[in-house]
Structures are given as structure tokens and as C-alpha cells.
Amino acid sequence: MEKFHYINGDWVGQDLEKLEVNNPATGDVVGTVPIGGKSETKKAIDAAHKAFPEWSSLTAYERSSYLKKLHSLMLEHEDELAELMTIEMGKPLHESKGEVAYSASFVEWFAEEGKRVYGRTIPPHKEKRMMEVRKQPVGVVGAITPWNFPAAMIARKLAPALAAGCTFVVKPPSATPLTAVRLVELCEEAGIPKGVVNLVTGKSSEVAGELMSNPHVRKITFTGSTEVGKKLMEQSAETVKNISLELGGHAPIIVLDDADIDKAVDGVIASKFRNGGQTCICGNRVYVQEKIYDDFISKFVNKAKELQVGNGLEEGTDIGPMIDKDGYDKVEKHVQNAISQGAECVLGGEGYEENGCYFYRPTILKDVAPGMLIMNEETFGPVAPIQKVSTDDEAIKFANQTPFGLAAYVFSESVRRGNHVVNGLDYGIVGWNDGVPSAAQAPFGGMKQSGIGREGGHEGIEAYLETKYVSIGL
Structure with missing residues (x-):
């Protein structure tokens, strides 16, 4: 499967050196993409810059029609996109x-939200004066996306950008560029004009470097690690770019002693083991009150035992491979560190290598302590460390002892206690009796070192708009 760059409506890069894309479950080469750099990225930016005036001058209804076509095509090709992913x-x-359905929901949502970009009039403070606030697209958008949600992280950026009237250049991750290319092929099939959507694969340092330094790029949207996000913030200063960052997480799950334990177990399973724990909002540490501690762990272990590890294409698989050996090694390091310091492994605790691919079995650790590595770093794997807590406020204190603030979860059947915990959590997203809170119509983003800005909901399109104040003398 050979794929290419998409620049100004043309598929290019056939003469460039190719990057191989491997299936992490089998090691097989499943495709190639060109290794682009500064030159290709500049061409893509120039194309987006040239296309911006005409695209931004279309009505919101005209831009919406393109997005609705893209939405229909994504659903029409759901099986193909899912298998490729x-x-x-x-x-x-x-x-x-x-994920395909989730991705398409953003395209559908912003196809309509673009029609609701409203300005306002302000009561003047002088006679013969009109005061207005207008909204206009920010300009060319550079998007840098992660490997763990190859379709959703693009759709969540592409749809509001296009709906707002911006043009778009995306750099997908080297590990998972094929889904991105297929989405852009569907953009072409939907009839989106040349230059409005562009894609460049290749060296992150060169592609991202050009996106950050080029003055035609007025906004950067990035999903990835906090470490990289900080570097992008520094680089954006040179041209004072508008920037949105969805960065690392270290999500706590609090299970109060009035929780419906079965509901809590299902919620923790959904949060922790989705995508093999390789998500930015998955529960990374679990705090359970002492009264229900043993009962919760017993039911949690019995439920997690049912999860099957293997090739994602095989029926019955619940947890696929780790993306690479580095990811596997980090999980192993966290587990062994916790066990060496007194945690008890009550399920799993090991992985395996097969044909150069890496898998880790669902793992549950109990009697975990605050100082252990796994309670202070994002694991990004199928491991649930559980710590016993006494009071609601103790759970809140431990939950907030991190520089991150993306997502958190609480399980409680009490409106009073649940609200107390929710209000006390320094997180941008909180799932209350809900292990999977994300939705296109809701804002997604973090506090503290987990990012800047929000994606989804009404806030998601605001990130691609400038506010212009106009004072008119009559």
C-alpha cells in the first residue's frame, strides 16, 4: 500500500525516500509513505495560504455541505477505515x-456548528456610534497528530478548522500515517477545493519545524506529550502563533464507598483497558475507599480476567499490541518498580514478545503506595494500580498531586459527595459514573500541564476564530 503527500490537490512525493509502516501485531510492512521535509511542508503551507481567501469567503452553509459529504463518505467507508486503523x-x-463513528461525529457536529458562529452588537457609550464584534477564521492551520487515535485526532481538528473557514496542513505520526492519508483521500472525494486540505508525512523535526517557523501558519494544533508541547510553545513565540495543545495525562479514578461497585468495575474496565491503556484520558491510578476495597478488587479482577490479548483483527480480541518496544518497556518498568516496593500483583504482571511485536496482559496491582513510579508517571499500558484511601478529601488530595490535569473519574451514588469530589478535582474532563466521557458536542481538554484550549463542543470552533471589534462612527 503506497501512499503519497497531498499538496494543492495533487498526490506527490513519489520520488522521495519511503518510510515503511508496520503492523504492530505481526511486524508485517503494510504500507509506505514519503519522507518529506522542509521543502514539501513549505509547498503545502503555500497552497493552504493561497486557498484561504476563497475558502474563507464561502458561506458557512457552503462549507457545511462539503463537511456533510465527508461525513457520509466516512460512514460509507467505515469498515475499510477501521480495518486500516x-x-x-x-x-x-x-x-x-x-473510532470511525466517533471521528465522523465531529465532522457532522462542526458541519452544523459552523452555522452558529455569531458576532454581537455592543451598546455604545456615545451618540452616533455603532459597536460590533465580528468573528473571522484565524488563517492557515498546522496540525500535528498522534498515533493512538489516527482518525479521531485529525477529524477533531480538521472539521472545526474547515467549518470556521481556515485551511489546513496536517502532519500525521510516522507510526500511523495510512489512516490519515485515507481520510484526506475522502476529503478529495468530497470535492473540497485544492489547497484547503494538505498532508505531509516525514521527519517530525523538519515538518514541524517549518510549520512552527512559517509566518503563513497562524495556528498550531497539537495532540501529544507535554514534553513536545512545551517545545512547540517555545517555537510558536517567534511568530506569535495561536496555539492549542492537548497534552499528557495521569488520570485518577476515585471509587467512593457508596458507589455501585458493579457499575464502577465496568467503568474502570472501559476507561483503563480501552486501546490497551494507550489513551491520554485512560485511568492511570485507582483510589478505592477502604470499606469496599477488597470487594471492588475481587470483582475487578474477575471482570478483567475475561479480556483477551492478541491481534486486533482476530475476533474476540479486547487488547491489541503495544505500539512498540519502548512502550512495552515502560509498562514493564512501572510494574516491576511497584512490585519491588511492596505492591501485590493480583492479575497479569507480564507480557510477551512474538515475531518482534509486543503484547502486555491486563494487569492489576493492589496495595500500591503514593511514592511508586506508576503513581507518578503516565504508564500508557493495560495496568491498573490500586491504592486504598480513607476519606473523600484524601482521595481528592492524592488525585491532584500531579502536574497534569486532563481527565479524572469518580464513582459515587451520592449527589452531595459526588459533587464535592468533582468540584475538588483540578481536571478539564471528569467522568462521574462514566468511564468514557468524550463526545463531539462536549469540550475536550486539560488544565495545568495537560494543555491549552479545548476541542469539541462550541469551544472547539472558537479555537479557530479571531475576534474583531469594530467601532463605527455614524
Whole structure:
């Protein structure tokens, strides 16, 4: 499967050196993409810059019609997109199908939200004066996306950018570029004009470097690690770019002693083991009150035992491969560190290598302590460390002892206690009796070192708009 760059409506890069894309479950080469750099990225930016005046001058209804066509095409090709996603990044096929639907929901949502970009009039403070606030697109957008949600992280940026009237250049990850290319092919099939959507694959340092330094790029949107996000913030200063960052997480799950334990177990399973724990909002540490501690762990272990590890294309697989050996090694390091310091492994605790691919079994650790590595770093794997807590406020204190603030979860059947915990959590997203809170109509983003800005909901399109104040003398 050979794929190319998409620049100004043309598929290019056939003469460039190629990057191989491997299936992390089998090691097979499943495709190639060109290794682009500064020159290709500049051409893509120039194309987007040239296309911007005409695209931004279309009515919101005209831009909406293109997005609605794209939405229909994504659903029409759901099975194809899902299989491609599973082949290049490993998640179970049923999860990939869910991601395609989730991705398409953003395209549908912003196809309509673009029609609701409203300005306002302000009561003047002088006679013969009109005061207005107008909204206009920010300009050319550079998007840098991660490997763990190859379709959703693009759709969540592409749809509001186009709906707002911006043009778009995307740099997908080297590990999972094929889904991105297929989405752009569907953009072309939907009739989106030349230059409005552009894609460049290749060296992150060169592609991202040009996106950050080029003055035609007025906004950068990035999903990835906090470490890289900080570097992009520094680089954006040179041209004072508008920037949105969805960065690392270290999500706590709090289970209060009035929780419906079965509901809590299902919620923790959904949060922790989705995508093999390789998500930015998955629960990374679990705090359970002492009264229900043993009962919760017993039911949690019994439920997690049912999860099957394997190739995501095989029926019955719940947890696919780790994306690479580095990811596997980090999980192993966290587990062994916790066990060496007194945690008890009550399920799993090991992985395996097969044909150069890496898998880790669902793992549950109990009697975990605050100082252990796994309670202070994002694991990004199928491991649930559980710590016993006494009071609601103790759970809140431990939950907030991190520089991150993306997502958190609480399980409680009490409105009073649940609200107390929710209000006390320094997180941008909180799932209350809900292990999977994300939705196109809701804002997604973090506090503290987990990012800047929000994606989804009304806030998601605001990130691609400038505010212009106009004072008119009559």
C-alpha cells in the first residue's frame, strides 16, 4: 500500500525516500509513505495560504455541505477505515469501528456548528456610534497528530478548522500515517477545493519545524506529550502563533464507598483497558475507599480476567499490541518498580514478545503506595494500580498531586459527595459514573500541564476564530 503527500490537490512525493509502516501485531510492512521535509511542508503551507481567501469567503452553509459529504463518505467507508486503523496501530477492530463513528461525529457536529458562529452588537457609550464584534477564521492551520487515535485526532481538528473557514496542513505520526492519508483521500472525494486540505508525512523535526517557523501558519494544533508541547510553545513565540495543545495525562479514578461497585468495575474496565491503556484520558491510578476495597478488587479482577490479548483483527480480541518496544518497556518498568516496593500483583504482571511485536496482559496491582513510579508517571499500558484511601478529601488530595490535569473519574451514588469530589478535582474532563466521557458536542481538554484550549463542543470552533471589534462612527 503506497501512499503519497497531498499538496494543492495533487498526490506527490513519489520520488522521495519511503518510510515503511508496520503492523504492530505481526511486524508485517503494510504500507509506505514519503519522507518529506522542509521543502514539501513549505509547498503545502503555500497552497493552504493561497486557498484561504476563497475558502474563507464561502458561506458557512457552503462549507457545511462539503463537511456533510465527508461525513457520509466516512460512514460509507467505515469498515475499510477501521480495518486500516487496526492494521497500522493494533487496536481491536470493534474499537476501530467505534473510532470511525466517533471521528465522523465531529465532522457532522462542526458541519452544523459552523452555522452558529455569531458576532454581537455592543451598546455604545456615545451618540452616533455603532459597536460590533465580528468573528473571522484565524488563517492557515498546522496540525500535528498522534498515533493512538489516527482518525479521531485529525477529524477533531480538521472539521472545526474547515467549518470556521481556515485551511489546513496536517502532519500525521510516522507510526500511523495510512489512516490519515485515507481520510484526506475522502476529503478529495468530497470535492473540497485544492489547497484547503494538505498532508505531509516525514521527519517530525523538519515538518514541524517549518510549520512552527512559517509566518503563513497562524495556528498550531497539537495532540501529544507535554514534553513536545512545551517545545512547540517555545517555537510558536517567534511568530506569535495561536496555539492549542492537548497534552499528557495521569488520570485518577476515585471509587467512593457508596458507589455501585458493579457499575464502577465496568467503568474502570472501559476507561483503563480501552486501546490497551494507550489513551491520554485512560485511568492511570485507582483510589478505592477502604470499606469496599477488597470487594471492588475481587470483582475487578474477575471482570478483567475475561479480556483477551492478541491481534486486533482476530475476533474476540479486547487488547491489541503495544505500539512498540519502548512502550512495552515502560509498562514493564512501572510494574516491576511497584512490585519491588511492596505492591501485590493480583492479575497479569507480564507480557510477551512474538515475531518482534509486543503484547502486555491486563494487569492489576493492589496495595500500591503514593511514592511508586506508576503513581507518578503516565504508564500508557493495560495496568491498573490500586491504592486504598480513607476519606473523600484524601482521595481528592492524592488525585491532584500531579502536574497534569486532563481527565479524572469518580464513582459515587451520592449527589452531595459526588459533587464535592468533582468540584475538588483540578481536571478539564471528569467522568462521574462514566468511564468514557468524550463526545463531539462536549469540550475536550486539560488544565495545568495537560494543555491549552479545548476541542469539541462550541469551544472547539472558537479555537479557530479571531475576534474583531469594530467601532463605527455614524
